[in-house]
Amino acid sequence: MxxxxxxxxxxxxKTIYEKSKPGRRAAALPAAEVAETPxxxxxxxxxxxxxxxxxxxxxxxxxxxHYNRLSRRNFDLDSGFYPLGSCTMxxxxxxxxxxxxxxGHARLHxxxxxxxxxxxxxxxxxxxxxxxxxxxxxxVSLQPSAGSHxxxxxxxxxRAYHADRGEERTKVLAPDTSxxxxxxxxxxxxxxxxKVATDEVGGVAMDDLRAKLTENEGEVxxxxxxNPNTLGVFDENIAEIASLIHEAGGTxxxxxxxxxxxxxxxxxxxxxxxxxxxxxxxxxxQPHGGGGPGAGPIAVSDRIEPFLPRPQVVRREGSNGHGPxxxxxxxxxxxxxxxxxxxxxxxxxxxxxxxxxxxxxxxLSEASETAVLNANYLKARLAEGRAGERxxxxxxxxxxxxxxxSGKPMKRDLGLATLDLAKxxxxxxxxxxxxxxxxxxxxxxxxxxxxTETKESLxxxxxxVEKILAEAETDPELAKNAPYTTPVRRxxxxxxxxxxxxxxxxxx
Amino acid sequence: MTRYTSxxxxxxxxxxxxxxxxxxDELFAQIPEALRLGRPLALPDGMGEAEVYEMLAALxxxxxxxxxxxxxxxxxxxxxxxxxxxxxxxxxSEFLTPYxxxxxxxxxxxxxxxxxxxxxxxxxxxxxVSSAGLYEGPSSVASAGYLAMGATKRRRFxxxxxxxxHSRETLRTYSVGYGAEVVEVGLEGGLTDAAALAAxxxxxxxxxxxxxxxxxxxxxxxxxxxxxAKDHGALLIVACDPMTLGILKPPGECGADIALGExxxxxxxxxxxxxxxxxxxxxxxxxxxxxxxxxxxxxxxxGRRGFVxxxxxxxxxxxxxxxxxxxxxxxxxNALGAMIHLAWLGREGFRELGELLVRRTAYxxxxxxxxxxxxxxxxxxxxxxFAVRLDAxxxxxxxxxxxxxxxxxxxxxxxxxxFEDGLLVAITERRxxxxxxxxxxxxxxxxxxxxxxxxxxxxxxxxxxGGAA
Numbered sequence: 008m009x010x011x012x013x014x015x016x017x018x019x020x021k022t023i024y025e026k027s028k029p030g031r032r033a034a035a036l037p038a039a040e041v042a043e044t045p046x047x048x049x050x051x052x053x054x055x056x057x058x059x060x061x062x063x064x065x066x067x068x069x070x071x072x073h074y075n076r077l078s079r080r081n082f083d084l085d086s087g088f089y090p091l092g093s094c095t096m097x098x099x100x101x102x103x104x105x106x107x108x109x110x111g112h113a114r115l116h117x118x119x120x121x122x123x124x125x126x127x128x129x130x131x132x133x134x135x136x137x138x139x140x141x142x143x144x145x146x147v148s149l150q151p152s153a154g155s156h157x158x159x160x161x162x163x164x165x166r167a168y169h170a171d172r173g174e175e176r177t178k179v180l181a182p183d184t185s186x187x188x189x190x191x192x193x194x195x196x197x198x199x200x201x202k203v204a205t206d207e208v209g210g211v212a213m214d215d216l217r218a219k220l221t222e223n224e225g226e227v228x229x230x231x232x233x234n235p236n237t238l239g240v241f242d243e244n245i246a247e248i249a250s251l252i253h254e255a256g257g258t259x260x261x262x263x264x265x266x267x268x269x270x271x272x273x274x275x276x277x278x279x280x281x282x283x284x285x286x287x288x289x290x291x292x293q294p295h296g297g298g299g300p301g302a303g304p305i306a307v308s309d310r311i312e313p314f315l316p317r318p319q320v321v322r323r324e325g326s327n328g329h330g331p332x333x334x335x336x337x338x339x340x341x342x343x344x345x346x347x348x349x350x351x352x353x354x355x356x357x358x359x360x361x362x363x364x365x366x367x368x369x370x371l372s373e374a375s376e377t378a379v380l381n382a383n384y385l386k387a388r389l390a391e392g393r394a395g396e397r398x399x400x401x402x403x404x405x406x407x408x409x410x411x412x413s414g415k416p417m418k419r420d421l422g423l424a425t426l427d428l429a430k431x432x433x434x435x436x437x438x439x440x441x442x443x444x445x446x447x448x449x450x451x452x453x454x455x456x457x458x459t460e461t462k463e464s465l466x467x468x469x470x471x472v473e474k475i476l477a478e479a480e481t482d483p484e485l486a487k488n489a490p491y492t493t494p495v496r497r498x499x500x501x502x503x504x505x506x507x508x509x510x511x512x513x514x515x
Numbered sequence: 516m517t518r519y520t521s522x523x524x525x526x527x528x529x530x531x532x533x534x535x536x537x538x539x540d541e542l543f544a545q546i547p548e549a550l551r552l553g554r555p556l557a558l559p560d561g562m563g564e565a566e567v568y569e570m571l572a573a574l575x576x577x578x579x580x581x582x583x584x585x586x587x588x589x590x591x592x593x594x595x596x597x598x599x600x601x602x603x604x605x606x607x608s609e610f611l612t613p614y615x616x617x618x619x620x621x622x623x624x625x626x627x628x629x630x631x632x633x634x635x636x637x638x639x640x641x642x643x644v645s646s647a648g649l650y651e652g653p654s655s656v657a658s659a660g661y662l663a664m665g666a667t668k669r670r671r672f673x674x675x676x677x678x679x680x681h682s683r684e685t686l687r688t689y690s691v692g693y694g695a696e697v698v699e700v701g702l703e704g705g706l707t708d709a710a711a712l713a714a715x716x717x718x719x720x721x722x723x724x725x726x727x728x729x730x731x732x733x734x735x736x737x738x739x740x741x742x743x744a745k746d747h748g749a750l751l752i753v754a755c756d757p758m759t760l761g762i763l764k765p766p767g768e769c770g771a772d773i774a775l776g777e778x779x780x781x782x783x784x785x786x787x788x789x790x791x792x793x794x795x796x797x798x799x800x801x802x803x804x805x806x807x808x809x810x811x812x813x814x815x816x817x818g819r820r821g822f823v824x825x826x827x828x829x830x831x832x833x834x835x836x837x838x839x840x841x842x843x844x845x846x847x848x849n850a851l852g853a854m855i856h857l858a859w860l861g862r863e864g865f866r867e868l869g870e871l872l873v874r875r876t877a878y879x880x881x882x883x884x885x886x887x888x889x890x891x892x893x894x895x896x897x898x899x900x901f902a903v904r905l906d907a908x909x910x911x912x913x914x915x916x917x918x919x920x921x922x923x924x925x926x927x928x929x930x931x932x933x934f935e936d937g938l939l940v941a942i943t944e945r946r947x948x949x950x951x952x953x954x955x956x957x958x959x960x961x962x963x964x965x966x967x968x969x970x971x972x973x974x975x976x977x978x979x980x981g982g983a984a
Contacts, residue, residue, distance in 0.1 A: 020623065020820045022631050023858055034598070034864035039871055040948040041878035046762060046870055049877050050896040054734050056764050059866035060638035063858050070600055070858050074851075077628060078609035082621035085608035094614050098519050102564050104606065107786075110582040111575025117788030118588045118925050119579060123917060126577030127787050140557050152650035152789070155831070155841040163692050188843060190836035195661060196692040200836045241545045271556045273546045292519075296848030297625040298615035298808060299648065300790030316688075337929075344688035348591060348653040348681040348777065349788030361571055367561030370517040376539050377520045383542055384530040405534075405542050433621055438614075444832070461521040462530060488816075493620040495821040500619070503811035503825040507802065509644055510634040 015080070015494045023073050024511050027063040033070055061513045080494040081297065082438055088464045090385075092409045092441035092453025093186065093237060095267045095289035097374075100365065103292065103358035112357050117349035121334045127353065128333030131320045134360045135304075141266075141371065142283045142306035143274025148315045149304045150351045154264060155188040157284025157303030158231070160316060162196035163343045164282060164307065165229045165258045167314040171341065176228035176257070180219055182211055184237045184445040186264060198228060205447060209238035209402040211248055220255045227255050233262040234278065235269070237445045237453070239382065239406035249279025258282060258311070263303075266290045267457070268379060268408035271372025281308045287352075291359035302355040313341040318350070377458035378408040381465060385456050386410045388469035393476035397421065398428075401448040408457070412440075414450030421479045423486050425450040428475060430497065431489035435471040517561065579917065581785065585950045589900045589941025590730070590925040591652060591679055592779045592788065593758070596945055598859045601782045601852045610851055615808070615843065619823040620815075625847060626822035629810035632854045639760040640774035641767025642796035646807040648850040649842060652777025655793030656682040656724065656754060657689035658806040658840055659773050662797075663722035663750045665804050665839065670695045672722050673715045675707040675740075677729025678754060679777075680930035686724070695721065705733040705893025705902070707740055716743040726754040727763070731902045731927075732876075732939065733895035734759075737769035745770060757781050757794065757853075759898045761869035766796075773797045782856030783849050792846035792853065803829060806840030868944060872899040876942045879951045883940065886955050888962035892927075892937050900941040902927065902934070905958075907965035909938055915961040921954055 047055060065073075082089075089096035107113065115127055135147040151157040162179065169176050179198040181189045182205055190200045201219055204212040211232070220227060230252045235241045242248065252259050261280040267290040275283045287293045288301030295301070307315065318335035325331050335350070366374060386406055389398060397417035400410060414425035429439035429452075441453040456465055479486050490496060516522065522530070527539075536542060543551070562570070586594040604610065609624060616622030616629075633645035649655045656679075660672055672690070674683055676699055687697050700712045707725060716723055723744040727735035737753055744751040752773045753766040758780040766774035779791035797805060803826065811825025831838040860868060880901045884891050892902035905912055909926045916923040927937030942951075 016817075016819065020627060020822075022627065022634070023854075024631070024634065032861040032864050033600070033859045034861060034868075036864060036867055036871060037944055037947070039874055041874050044874060044877065046873055049873055050734055050762070050898065053738075054736060054764055054896065056760070056762060056768075059761050059862050060635075060765075062635060062638065062860065062862045062865050064861045064863070065858055067600060067859070070855065071603070073858075074604045074628075074855060075607070077624040078604070078607045079624065080622075080627070081609040081613055081624035082618075083609045084612035084614075089614070091614055091617075096614060099612055100519060102567060104611075106568060106571040106575075108602075109572055109575040110580050111572075111578045112580075113784040113786055114581040114594070115578045115787040116581060116586055116588040116594065116785050116922065117592055118590050119787075119922065120913065120917070123579035123922075124787065126574035129577070130571070130574050137558055143552075152654065153842070153844045155843055156650060156654070159689075159692070159841060163688065166692060187831035187833070187835050187838070188841050191831035191834070191838035191841035194836045194838070195689075195841050197694050243545060243547055246547065246550065269546070272543055272552055273550050274552060277552070278550055294611045294848075295614045296846075297610055297613045297622070297628075297851070298847035299792075299844030300846050300849055301844055302790070343691070345681055345684040346654060346688055347651055347685055347789075348679070352789035353787035354784075354790050357571065361567050363558065364562050364567045364570065365564070366517050366519070368556030368558035370561040371556060371558070373517055374520065376543075377522050379542050380522065380527065380530055380534075380539055383534045383536075387533045387535070405536075405545060407542075407545070429618070430620070433618065438621070439618060441617075458520050458522075462526045490620050494623045495620055495815040495819050496817055498619050498815045498821045498823050499813045500823045500825075500827075503813040503823045504828060507809070507825045508812040509630070509802075509809055509825060510637045511630070513634070513638070 013492060022511055023063045023065065024513060026069055026073060027065055029064055031064045031066050033065065033067040087436050088460060088468055089438040090440050090454045090456045091438060092455040093264050095455060095457055097292060097457040098459035099292055099294040100362060103361045106361050107354050107357040125333055128320050130360055131356055132322055132333055134356050135320060137363045138285055138304055138306055141270055143276025144283060144306040144308055146312040146315060147304055147306045148319060149356060150316045150346050151303040151305060152347055152352055153301050154284055154286045154303040155192060156346060157305050158188055158192035159196055160305050160346055161260045161282040161284060162192055162198060164311050164314045166196065167343050168258060168311055169228055176226055178223050178226045179228055180230040183447055185231060185233065186262060189231045189262060208404060209236060209240040210242040210244055213244055216248065216251060220251060227257045229258045229260050231260040231262060233265050235265050235407035238402050238411050239409040240402055241407055245278045264289060265408065268375055270375040271368060272375055281311055287355050287359040292362040293355045293358050300352055300355060302352040314343050316346050317342040317344060374458045381456040381458060381460055382406050382408050382410055385454060385465045385469065388465065389472060392473050394472050397476050409453060409455035411448050412452040413448050414452055418450055422483050423479050425452050427486040431475045431486040432471060433490040434492045437468055437471060584920050584922045586922045587924045587940045587954060588922050590939060591777050592785055593941055593943050594785060594945055595780055595943045597782055597784055598856060600859055601855045604855055605848055605852050610848060616824060623821060626810045628851050628854055630812060630822050632850045633810060635854060635857050636794045636796050639757055639765065640796040641765035642774055643799050644797050644802045644805060646795040646805055647810055647845040648847065649793035649795050649807050650846065651789055651791050651793045653679060653682040653685040655775045655795050657685045659752045659775055660686055660689060660695060660722060661693055661840065662801060662804050664693060664695060666750060666801065667721045669719050669721035671719045672697045672724060673720050674699050674724040675726065676701050677707050677731065678724050678726045679730050682754060705731050705895040707735055709740055712740055713743040716747050716749060718747055720747055720749040722750040722752050724752045728756060728759060728898050728900065731893060732897040732900035733893055734763060734898055737766060741770045759869060761866040762873055763898060778853055782852035790846060790849055792849040804839050805829065807842050808845040871944055872942060876901060879940065879942055882951055882955045883958065886959040888966055889958060892934060900939060902937050902939050904936045905938055905962055907962040908968060909936060911965045912961040916957050919957050921957055923954060923958060
């Protein structure tokens, strides 16, 4: 291992403010063209700002160089394997970027009269229809901005549904394996979380579910589930779970984070779910953008439909030889109301519809098949050799699109924590899997390869893990101090929370 | 194989052998038979790249976009010029395709951008703590409500009717969930009714929500209005338009505890409403209650400067049901666009652009007010948007102007029944004097044409939900 600094490491990170010099600028603005009246004559002085904000002063070449150099300090999906569990890091087709950038999409004002935005509304209608078919539920709202926003929507819909029947239910069940957003959304929506245990194969523990339903009789508003769950296991009891929840008067919510496993194979609506959110940035190829944007449309059953957010895109049949037309429907008296401004993340809708059109029904089904094949193959590769011994699979059975390993033996035998393995993988040019989630698996490592990876990539990853475990047998310190080759090495995250420095101190 | 997968029949064979199964179907056997779809999805067959392009381009062609129409629409999203450097940088794979920066050693680019962005937003709002970005404007308002409830242990919001109607409605939607009451205060002469506001705030009030410039374009005296909040220990939450913050006194200097808003005007395209980002800045006192990601500066083991996600103990992946918010996205790519746009404008350019907007808006307002059948809806000071009343049905006038290639503005009647004849007109640096003159002329002739005609607006009414109008 080279212990000399890489050129990038030797260079101290400088912010754009530290490259600023008074008098430099990039913008050339249009001339005023109108009277240059002093601003204080147009707006009272007490409402005006004394000094302009201290933004950087810098010309275009240095802006481009600064952000290009910064970009090289990022690892990205286009550069290498990114098996981040529950995140579905699949290829982002460039066609989608091209169509999203067409002026008819990109420069369309959201308040444009629907009669002059027919293409956009039809596009939303087509996407709604596609998601409805994929989810097996008849109604879709595209409004939620992200998965977590979809969850909040689903819980508010549940509240409205019960209220409409004259019931006030206060509790929401969620398995201990659920994504952290589930309980966080439950609290935001004003409910209380009741945890349900997981059985020996990673499914909902049926005895515990029955017990929780009895203990909280008449109070359970909803059960939130991910299926396949966060252990990558399809819950075979789902039909029974659905009937138990429905008999208890609750709704069944599907966290669509793992939909990529089952597209065209099994549909949440057919499993008995009432409300589903879909992460367009996971299964439907919207780029993750380094932490957004995404979108979290919801699909719902008939009984939930009256409560969907406003406005809804509707299609009106044409008459007198005219084709159908599309409109925004605000007349929804039982609606929970808006969850955000305007119509949702339309730019994301364009990309996801392009993706669905490109693959078609068969292609989506094949994408899921290949995702499951890739995951099981990688799982098999990691069951061999040292990985099989030090990183056993948490629940040993065929997985769906992802699987969870436990680093417990690795930690016990080699002194290597899952975090150390993750950091060492960075030196091998891989993004590590999700670590320390789900919480019920000790030293968890959650791997989701997705369908767009080649067998060669999967092999290379398995070999890297093997190599790291081998080197740790003779020199565990190597992994414990990793990474070495990244722009910076391990960072002090505790300090960043105890004494947070969240902005640059700027001079005059 | 689809064009985005690579497993050849040989690959599949080898992989299945390694797994120890005969077919992929065996892997799906864990799905009970009764729950398998058992038929192809009823969706069209996959299309070639060029075909998909043609189909979506045809749909795009059926929209009247701001390339084709002269756009005076605003209401929170504006047709600003987005500099070419924004597109060039945001389309780079290294910014476009990573996930949230959970592994900071290989995410320094994105994390540093967040830190730079937070610094810029703190500068703009004059508040010391900034989130790395929330979904968009109105839901950020609702998140501020959730924060205020946590901070004050109170459950009542007093909201100006000058706050964007989408923000008010979103706040109400969320409030039904987290259990808060929303009380609305009306407008007087285009501005928040100060006496009514003061009378509405009490010791049970968690927060007072204002917007400046407000939805009718009027610049509010936030400092004076906010005193009512201070007197009762309520938080002062101010929604603002970032493009006006080079000119207008920043919320942090007006006593705001939280300043937030829709970020689209900064470096983001219209996109029919999203994706964009919400900005959210607050006082130090709120740092541990903030929603969303926050980047912080730190050091690596060798003492090098670096950046990480800070204060993660607020967040859902650590705190679960005790998290300060459920949001995980930071709209990182949209915030990057904003940061580049701000750097491109620079300190002087940002102020100059603000001045340009104020002057052209003043010109447009004066020009329109001089048109027969058009009068100002209010006389309060404005920065980049203003409201007029038309002596003719707004819907018919808008249709006539659309025929002339002009999107004349936002009809107010849908959300403000009291201003059924109202039109909100927005100005950006793209709206030239000649275009403003053309708007005035076209508005004049359309109003003349429909003056006194039967008032059946084609504009659909948005029903009011809950609360007083």
